[in-house]
Amino acid sequence: MEQRTLIIGDVHGCYKELKKLLKKVKADPEKDRILFIGDLINKGPDSRKVWEIFKEYHGTSIMGNHELSLLELAQGKLHKHSKYFDALRKNFGSKFDEFVADVSQFPLWYEDHELMLVHGGLVPGLHPDQTDPWHLVTIRTWDGEGHDLKSESNPPWFDLYEGDDLVVFGHWAALGGLDRPKVIGLDTGCVYGGDLTCLILPERKLVKVSALKKYAQI
Numbered sequence: 001m002e003q004r005t006l007i008i009g010d011v012h013g014c015y016k017e018l019k020k021l022l023k024k025v026k027a028d029p030e031k032d033r034i035l036f037i038g039d040l041i042n043k044g045p046d047s048r049k050v051w052e053i054f055k056e057y058h059g060t061s062i063m064g065n066h067e068l069s070l071l072e073l074a075q076g077k078l079h080k081h082s083k084y085f086d087a088l089r090k091n092f093g094s095k096f097d098e099f100v101a102d103v104s105q106f107p108l109w110y111e112d113h114e115l116m117l118v119h120g121g122l123v124p125g126l127h128p129d130q131t132d133p134w135h136l137v138t139i140r141t142w143d144g145e146g147h148d149l150k151s152e153s154n155p156p157w158f159d160l161y162e163g164d165d166l167v168v169f170g171h172w173a174a175l176g177g178l179d180r181p182k183v184i185g186l187d188t189g190c191v192y193g194g195d196l197t198c199l200i201l202p203e204r205k206l207v208k209v210s211a212l213k214k215y216a217q218i
Ligand SMILES: [Mn+2]
Pocket: 010, 039, 064, 065, 066, 119, 137, 170, 171, 172
């Protein structure tokens, strides 16, 4: 049987739901390739527990905007997400440096054969290696220039996508997931009381578990 690839959406510290989902899809780190779409951390109950599960399952993750913020904060840059930094330090305790070193190895995107993973999305017409990292991790809509990446008066980036790869993304919880032939959105807002979603390839099956509660406001 062909190896399964499991791709898991934005966890945001929801470790109980992550455990449930891994159990539901019978994830096996010895057999399955287990990938995460980024934003493992922040907002939810316990980022450290999520990271421990991630390591236990030999997961691979791309960078979400929350991981990219963490790295910038760890380098001493000022950032609007600084409130999360202190919370993470406390949460990880003696494991904090190891955690930051691990996150610093996350790639900004993941490409394999006909599959592309990116946290926010693709700037139309550009390969990720030509794209500003912050655009990759935060884009929702495209204004033609990159000044405004979330105004709903502009088209979603995936309406403008014309490539052949299957692109899997997260980040846009309010969208509630997306399932198109060439684009799949996995952020179904678990931390906001929605679902945590896993895409199973090659069968292209979406499996969800419901959030046990609403941990944050969208
Ligand atoms: Mn995000």
